[in-house]
Amino acid sequence: MSPLAPPCEPKVLSVAVVAPGLGEFDYDWPPQILTERDLEVRSGDWLVVPFAKRVLLAVVIHSNKEPGDSDRFKRRQVLGRFTAIPSLTKPQIEFLTFIASYYRSSLGSVLSMVIPAWLRSSKNLLASCEPETATAKSPLQKLLQKYAADLLRQPKETGSRADPPSSVHPLLLTAEQQQAIEIATDSLGFREPCKNHAKPVYLQGVTGSGKTLVYVELIKRLWQINPEAQVLYLVPEIALTPVLKSRLLDALSLEPEALSILHSGMTDRQRASSWMQAVHGVTQLILGTRLSLMTPLPRLAMIVVDEEHDSSYKSQDSVRYSARDLAAYLASQQSLRLVMGSATPSLESLAQIEKGRYRLVRLLKQATGAPRAALVMVNLNKERMACAGVLTDTVHKAVEETLGRGRQVLFFLNRRGYAPLLSCPSCGWTQGCEHCSVSMVLHKKTRQWQMICHHCGIVKKPQPRCPSCGAAELTGQGFGIQSLEEQLAAVFPGVALTRVDSDSAGTMEKMTQMLKQLQQPKPEIILATQILAKGHDLPGLSTVVVLDVDAQLLSPEFRAPEWLFSTLLQVSGRAGRHEDQARVFLQTRYPTHPLFQGLKGDDPASYLHALLEERRQALLPPYGHIAALRMTARTELAVQDQFNRLYEALVQSKPADCQVHRPSPSYPEKRANQYRWHMVLESSRRGPLNAGLELALAIAQAQGLRDLIIDVDPLGLS
Ligand code: ADP
Numbered sequence: 149m150s151p152l153a154p155p156c157e158p159k160v161l162s163v164a165v166v167a168p169g170l171g172e173f174d175y176d177w178p179p180q181i182l183t184e185r186d187l188e189v190r191s192g193d194w195l196v197v198p199f200a201k202r203v204l205l206a207v208v209i210h211s212n213k214e215p216g217d218s219d220r221f222k223r224r225q226v227l228g229r230f231t232a233i234p235s236l237t238k239p240q241i242e243f244l245t246f247i248a249s250y251y252r253s254s255l256g257s258v259l260s261m262v263i264p265a266w267l268r269s270s271k272n273l274l275a276s277c278e279p280e281t282a283t284a285k286s287p288l289q290k291l292l293q294k295y296a297a298d299l300l301r302q303p304k305e306t307g308s309r310a311d312p313p314s315s316v317h318p319l320l321l322t323a324e325q326q327q328a329i330e331i332a333t334d335s336l337g338f339r340e341p342c343k344n345h346a347k348p349v350y351l352q353g354v355t356g357s358g359k360t361l362v363y364v365e366l367i368k369r370l371w372q373i374n375p376e377a378q379v380l381y382l383v384p385e386i387a388l389t390p391v392l393k394s395r396l397l398d399a400l401s402l403e404p405e406a407l408s409i410l411h412s413g414m415t416d417r418q419r420a421s422s423w424m425q426a427v428h429g430v431t432q433l434i435l436g437t438r439l440s441l442m443t444p445l446p447r448l449a450m451i452v453v454d455e456e457h458d459s460s461y462k463s464q465d466s467v468r469y470s471a472r473d474l475a476a477y478l479a480s481q482q483s484l485r486l487v488m489g490s491a492t493p494s495l496e497s498l499a500q501i502e503k504g505r506y507r508l509v510r511l512l513k514q515a516t517g518a519p520r521a522a523l524v525m526v527n528l529n530k531e532r533m534a535c536a537g538v539l540t541d542t543v544h545k546a547v548e549e550t551l552g553r554g555r556q557v558l559f560f561l562n563r564r565g566y567a568p569l570l571s572c573p574s575c576g577w578t579q580g581c582e583h584c585s586v587s588m589v590l591h592k593k594t595r596q597w598q599m600i601c602h603h604c605g606i607v608k609k610p611q612p613r614c615p616s617c618g619a620a621e622l623t624g625q626g627f628g629i630q631s632l633e634e635q636l637a638a639v640f641p642g643v644a645l646t647r648v649d650s651d652s653a654g655t656m657e658k659m660t661q662m663l664k665q666l667q668q669p670k671p672e673i674i675l676a677t678q679i680l681a682k683g684h685d686l687p688g689l690s691t692v693v694v695l696d697v698d699a700q701l702l703s704p705e706f707r708a709p710e711w712l713f714s715t716l717l718q719v720s721g722r723a724g725r726h727e728d729q730a731r732v733f734l735q736t737r738y739p740t741h742p743l744f745q746g747l748k749g750d751d752p753a754s755y756l757h758a759l760l761e762e763r764r765q766a767l768l769p770p771y772g773h774i775a776a777l778r779m780t781a782r783t784e785l786a787v788q789d790q791f792n793r794l795y796e797a798l799v800q801s802k803p804a805d806c807q808v809h810r811p812s813p814s815y816p817e818k819r820a821n822q823y824r825w826h827m828v829l830e831s832s833r834r835g836p837l838n839a840g841l842e843l844a845l846a847i848a849q850a851q852g853l854r855d856l857i858i859d860v861d862p863l864g865l866s
Pocket residue numbers: 319320321322325353354355356357358359360361515516685725
């Protein structure tokens with residue numbers, strides 16, 4: 149033992165290392181830096197540790213593990229403390245541990261999502277271990293200094309928040325909004341704050357009903373009883389944050405410094421900076437996308453999950469978590485107030501409402517007082533596409549009439565590019581992607597034709613002639629939004645035409661700029677994909693035309709009807725927020741389909757209840773529980789072989805009450821040169837599903853299968 153050995157037996161620290169795939173490891177304190185303060189290391193404290201040949205951030209899980217549990221000669225020594233980040237509290241550690249165990253991931257993977265990459269770069273970590281010199285300051289030290297300054301400015305005066313600045317004219321709440329706020333106030337326990345009986349609130353409000361203002365009012369009430377509380381406001385998409393940010397600052401009379409924005413579209417450094425303000429409690433309102441749920445906020449008291457039905461809340465990356473589900477867990481674990489909202493509740497939430505776990509509050513009218521747009525089914529079995537091959541006479545007339553009134557028309561077509569296929573009319577050959585098992589999509593870029601793969605992103609020139617039969621003429625099949633644009637320009641010459649899709653509005657700046665222009669009511673035709681479906685208010689929009697939805701009606705995915713319904717309702721909700729002549733046209737061959745009838749009805753929830761009943765019958769989520777195991781390999785044979793071995797062994801060991809489905813190819817089977825397969829486990833109860841999953845993972849490990857992706861509560865079965 150070293151002569152510098154401390155007088156007392158040093159503790160062994162069990163730490164979770166912040167790197168994907170890693171779990172807990174034991175470390176020793178270096179004897180030479182053992183001061184009394186160092187001995188006071190607690191669980192939740194951050195450390196810098198050596199790991200293999202790297203220097204990594206780690207968090208203490210157990211601070212006084214018995215020495216002797218692990219091999220002391222293998223144990224390495226901690227390099228130092230990392231004090232830039234506040235220590236995690238016990239409930240925070242429990243929450244992160246829960247995420248790792250529920251989604252069958254590692255604590256290291258979860259922590260890698262929690263801590264912004266910039267903060268834990270080895271350069272920053274090492275700099276933090278060295279004694280600070282007056283001359284050279286590391287970027288981290290500079291950042292920390294900035295926070296110290298911010299923190300000194302605390303506590304901020306809260307008085308200014310009570311009276312709104314004179315420049316803003318607050319909207320008068322509608323009667324419905326007022327009633328919603330009162331009920332929610334009761335349910336969230338704002339009247340009797342000492343009682344810990346807050347029940348989550350579910351705000352089901354039609355598009356344009358003014359849900360934002362209700363959230364705002366509830367946040368104000370929280371701050372009345374708890375002025376220091378932090379609020380986490382989740383939105384599904386980055387695109388929604390800039391507009392919402394200014395709305396929230398205005399409505400809550402907040403200084404911009406009191407709000408942190410967190411989403412994946414920021415640079416590492418920006419995110420680190422915003423994140424630091426949030427975790428140090430400098431900011432009070434945290435507006436972010438799904439990942440921001442992982443932020444360890446010191447005074448978090450309420451979570452708002454807007455558009456909770458949106459599938460973007462489910463991550464498709466390494467840890468396949470659902471921020472919506474985790475928000476509910478976190479709220480109950482830490483007694484936080486929870487408000488979820490949407491026009492079309494997810495069936496998971498609808499089931500919770502039915503069970504009485506959420507207090508349902510409804511807004512059935514548009515806040516502007518305008519009536520809902522009338523829905524017109526255009527029956528394609530009776531009416532032909534008279535105009536340009538895509539429009540019926542009915543729609544053509546409606547467009548002309550709307551433009552004549554000086555209003556905007558929105559065509560909704562969820563298909564990027566010019567044509568979904570380029571194929572040979574004589575032999576039927578189509579140009580596919582060499583890296584994926586899909587056709588490439590014909591795009592028009594200024595004056596050039598391009599073939600783009602929507603799965604791997606590769607760009608190619610179109611084949612000049614058919615490589616199969618030599619025919620010289622290849623033609624685009626079907627239509628995408630770019631060819632629709634051409635056709636509409638020909639049918640309505642001289643009319644302003646704006647296409648909004650990820651090709652024309654791919655960046656946040658472009659999108660923001662386009663939205664600004666579209667705010668101006670004028671005779672204009674807008675063509676848009678899904679990108680414009682959500683949240684955007686276009687005051688001049690009077691008519692919406694939904695094209696080509698029939699294909700989506702036939703999708704085999706079990707959540708497809710739920711998603712299509714909510715998309716269509718959202719798109720329809722764009723029309724006529726500020727007028728009473730608005731109409732939505734839907735061209736379809738199945739005008740009597742229950743989904744369309746559901747859209748027509750007064751209450752969107754009635755169709756969703758019918759879907760929920762189907763799920764109950766079929767024992768699908770939320771009544772049954774599923775998990776998918778996914779695997780990829782360079783060859784089809786390899787992935788199929790490995791999966792089949794796993795399947796056989798799993799079926800042999802007969803997991804109780806857990807059904808194991810045969811492995812099958814995912815869609816698309818090949819993506820970016822990787823063959824993708826999956827296998828689904830299903831049970832009517834969570835316990836047996838978990839046990840089955842455990843068994844499968846043990847077998848996979850014994851078989852040496854690596855890189856198995858585990859998808860608990862997957863979005864789909866393919
Ligand atoms: P939702 O999220 O429910 O679709 P928003 O909160 O975006 O609706 O509000 C829709 C529109 O209604 C916005 O333009 C908003 O300014 C307006 N609005 C909301 N509340 C009121 C109100 N009380 N009076 C007038 N307009 C309102």
